[in-house]
Amino acid sequence: QKEVEQNSGPLSVPEGAIASLNCTYSDRGSQSFFWYRQYSGKSPELIMSIYSNGDKEDGRFTAQLNKASQYVSLLIRDSQPSDSATYLCALYTGGFKTIFGAGTRLFVKA
């Protein structure tokens, strides 16, 4: 089992819809959780960080963490074509180590 699992997609949603991206992980000792957005040919950009169970909202983005079920999700409300990118789930496990998922490709149709 991979340490961080994401559906590779592509996930296709119409403009204005809610995009839901999911991630499961295996290390129960994971301390912090991140979502990065990566446009084609560019580097990952941090968009959300969360370390407590529950929801964290920032603009159109909401990160949800459930440590008991070992999943973290990202909701993007009012999706825009500019949100089309690959979204990487990542988690900090301690000892300087951050584990990255392979990413989910999101396509928002205008």
Add this chain to the structure above:
Amino acid sequence: DVKVTQSSRYLVKRTGEKVFLECVQDMDHENMFWYRQDPGLGLRLIYFSYDVKMKEKGDIPEGYSVSREKKERFSLILESASTNQTSMYLCASTGSSSSYNEQFFGPGTRLTVL
């Protein structure tokens, strides 16, 4: 804002050449990382450094070395470039005082070895 810069966006080298990739951060971060990213394989950690002159191997250190002579600068060295080292190379940094230990990435260097 954290700023991480990398010396080149695109680089083309020949097999056997020695290659230097340089990364500089301006946020006084203690920890710096080098990754490579390949389609289908995701991000893989090559080396990291938690202090000046300190370095630790990541998951795929073979064929690479690193240097950290100053806090803000972390260099990746390919001693003798090979075609299987063609990849996107990403540098990242994080501060020890960070609550989350989130990493911030540079723009990346796309290296092609012919």
